Amino acid sequence: MKRKAFLAAFPHTLPILAGFLFLGIAYGIYMHSLGFSAIYPILMSLFIFAGSMEFVAAAMLLAAFNPFSAILLTVMINARHLFYGLSMLDRYKGTGRLKPYLIFGLCDESFSINYTAKVPAGIDKGWFMFFVTALNQLYWVAGSAIGALFGSYIQFNTEGLGFVMTALFVVLFMEQWMNDKHHTSAMTGLALSALSLIIFGSSHFIIPAMIAILLALTVMRQPLERKDELVS
Amino acid sequence: MTMTLTQQIITIAMVVFGTMATRFLPFLLFPANRTTPLYVQYLGRVLPPAVLGLLVIYCFKDVTFTAGTFGIPELIGVTVVAVLHLWKRNMMLSMAAGTVVYMVLVQAVFS
Structure with a gap:
C-alpha cells in the first residue's frame, strides 16, 4: 500500500x-x-x-x-x-x-x-x-x-x-481553473492580491490581500453558494 | 555574529514555533471530531482557488515592471507556460519549457 x-x-x-x-x-x-x-x-x-x-x-x-x-x-x-x-x-x-x-x-x-x-x-x-x-x-x-x-x-x-516555482503555481492555478465550475474565487484571489501588491508593495501585501479575500468571499457567500447549487 | 549560541537557538525556536502556529492553528480550532461551523466549511471550499491566485501574484512580487527589463522575461515565461498548458495540458512539459525559455532570456537576451 x-x-x-x-x-x-x-x-x-x-x-x-x-x-x-x-x-x-x-x-x-x-x-x-x-x-x-x-x-x-x-x-x-x-x-x-x-x-x-x-x-x-x-x-x-x-x-x-x-x-x-x-x-x-x-x-x-x-x-x-x-x-x-x-x-x-x-x-x-x-x-x-x-x-x-x-x-x-x-x-x-x-x-x-x-x-x-x-x-x-x-x-x-x-x-x-x-x-x-x-x-x-x-x-x-x-x-x-x-x-x-x-x-x-x-x-x-x-x-x-x-522560475520553475512560478511555472508550477501558474500550472496549478490553471488546473484548478479548468476543474472549477465558476471562477469567482480564482479571479477574486488574483485581482485582490495584485491590487494589494500595487498598494502595499512586495514586503507588506500578503496580510492585506488575505483580509481583502476573506471579506470579499464572506460578502459573496450567498450568491456563491447559490451558484454552487445551480451547477452541481 | 553578535548572538550567543543559546540566543540563536531561541531565535530559531521562535521561527519554528511561529511557522507551526500558522500551520496547526486551523486544525486546533476546528478538530476533526467536532462539526466544523458552516461558514468555515464554506471558506474551505471557496478559498483554494483564491489562494492559488495569491500564490501566482506572490511569485511576481519582486518583479519591477517600470524599470530594468520591465518584467518582460517573466511575462514571456508565463505566456509560454500558459499557452503550452492550454495546448498540451502536460504539467512537466509546460513547466520545463517555460523555465528553459526564461533562463535563456535572463542569461542571454536580457543580460
Missing part, C-alpha cells in the same frame, strides 16, 4: 525536485556566505521547512536578539498557511497518525500539490499526501545541505532556474 502510494506521489513532486534543489542550494550558499556552518541551514530546513521564512531567519540571526519580534515577523510572513489549513481541514480528515506530519509540512508546494492532485483510485490518500510532503522536505533539506557544503564548486549557470 505504501509502495503504491509512493509510486503515485513521486511524479507529482518532480517539479519540486527541480525547484527545491535549486532554491535549497541557493539558501545553503547564502547561509555559507553569511558565515554559518552547514549545520544551520540543514537543521533550519528540517525544523522550519518554509523557504522564504528561512532566508528571513538568517537575517534575524545576524541582528540583535529579539525573540518577540522574531515570532511576530514569522507569523506575519507565514500567515498564508492559515488559509492552507482551512482548505485542508476536510482533506486531512481520516489520515490518522500521518496527520501531524502532514500539517507540519504544509508549505506552499505541499498545499498546492496535495490540494490539486487527483489521488488515483485504490491509492491511500493519507500515504499519498504523506509522500508528497516528505519528498518535498527531502528535496529542500538535501538542497540546503548541498548548497552549504559544496556551493562553491557549482559551475553551471543556474540564473533563472527558480
Whole structure:
C-alpha cells in the first residue's frame, strides 16, 4: 500500500525536485556566505521547512536578539498557511497518525500539490499526501545541505532556474481553473492580491490581500453558494 | 555574529514555533471530531482557488515592471507556460519549457 502510494506521489513532486534543489542550494550558499556552518541551514530546513521564512531567519540571526519580534515577523510572513489549513481541514480528515506530519509540512508546494492532485483510485490518500510532503522536505533539506557544503564548486549557470516555482503555481492555478465550475474565487484571489501588491508593495501585501479575500468571499457567500447549487 | 549560541537557538525556536502556529492553528480550532461551523466549511471550499491566485501574484512580487527589463522575461515565461498548458495540458512539459525559455532570456537576451 505504501509502495503504491509512493509510486503515485513521486511524479507529482518532480517539479519540486527541480525547484527545491535549486532554491535549497541557493539558501545553503547564502547561509555559507553569511558565515554559518552547514549545520544551520540543514537543521533550519528540517525544523522550519518554509523557504522564504528561512532566508528571513538568517537575517534575524545576524541582528540583535529579539525573540518577540522574531515570532511576530514569522507569523506575519507565514500567515498564508492559515488559509492552507482551512482548505485542508476536510482533506486531512481520516489520515490518522500521518496527520501531524502532514500539517507540519504544509508549505506552499505541499498545499498546492496535495490540494490539486487527483489521488488515483485504490491509492491511500493519507500515504499519498504523506509522500508528497516528505519528498518535498527531502528535496529542500538535501538542497540546503548541498548548497552549504559544496556551493562553491557549482559551475553551471543556474540564473533563472527558480522560475520553475512560478511555472508550477501558474500550472496549478490553471488546473484548478479548468476543474472549477465558476471562477469567482480564482479571479477574486488574483485581482485582490495584485491590487494589494500595487498598494502595499512586495514586503507588506500578503496580510492585506488575505483580509481583502476573506471579506470579499464572506460578502459573496450567498450568491456563491447559490451558484454552487445551480451547477452541481 | 553578535548572538550567543543559546540566543540563536531561541531565535530559531521562535521561527519554528511561529511557522507551526500558522500551520496547526486551523486544525486546533476546528478538530476533526467536532462539526466544523458552516461558514468555515464554506471558506474551505471557496478559498483554494483564491489562494492559488495569491500564490501566482506572490511569485511576481519582486518583479519591477517600470524599470530594468520591465518584467518582460517573466511575462514571456508565463505566456509560454500558459499557452503550452492550454495546448498540451502536460504539467512537466509546460513547466520545463517555460523555465528553459526564461533562463535563456535572463542569461542571454536580457543580460
